[in-house]
Amino acid sequence: MIDAFNQYFEMVPAVSKELKDEVYKLRYQVYCIEIAGYKPDDYPDKREYDEYDRHSIHFLILHRGTGEYIATTRLILPDLASPDKLFPLEANCEIDNITVMKHINRANLAEASRFCISKAFKKRKNNPDGLKSTVPDHYGNQAFFSLEERKTFPYLSFGLIACLIKGCYENDVSHFYGTLEPAWFRFLSSAGIHFTKIGPLADYHGLRWPGIIKVSDLLDGVAKKDRQLWALLTDRGRLGG
Secondary structure, three states: HHHHHHEEEEEEEOOOOOHHHHEEEEEHHHHHHOOOOHHHHHHOOOOOOOOOHEEEEEEEEEEEEOOOEEEEEEEEEEOOOOOOOHHHHHOOOOOHHHHHHHOOHHHHHEEEEEEOOOOHHHHHOOOOOOOOEEEEEEOEEEEOHHHHHHOHHHHHHHHHHHHHHHHHHHOOOOEEEEEEEHHHHHHHHHHOOOOEEOOOOOOOOOEEEEEEEEEEHHHHHHHHHHHHHHHHOOOOOOOOO
């Protein structure tokens, strides 16, 4: 799985101003155009960003064949300038599982956010003629996806989770929040990724469960379920192995 993923995609930490601009452009494309959950008029520069980006680390996934950034996520870290600042989940969801929360050091807590894959890219891969894609490469030429390449597209979500794991280990994060749609909650559980629900279902950009997971528990759960997926998430054990 990891070799196949790396053949066609690259996980890119968005550490430069230019790469962060790619993050914000992609988020605008997904959230304002494709999903239409946010109003485009609120982002006249066609970049979607907010107050949390200042103390977040960002990742992109590059499709090697086209030179196109097709997926992104961020890990919101504690705000060192304002340690008591609430995470988005805390500000928008009720938390009633106090037993779980009281054992977590806030300095080692983060929130996974802006987890998205371009729908435009996914639609291209489902082109009816099967082999030819309508996606142009960065030279404007038509790109062709082989059968083997198309088989790797379902790994994109796990590639973004691998980015989050990397961010956690590089920033001393032991636990992270996530707001999960019920279907996504079930999908992750089927892969061995078991978030703990910490509050009632909330209407937060649609119905979502507020959840939290310990990074080491996430990796242990995946390792018991699928060693190939564990290798992808840990870079063959280099992270949390």
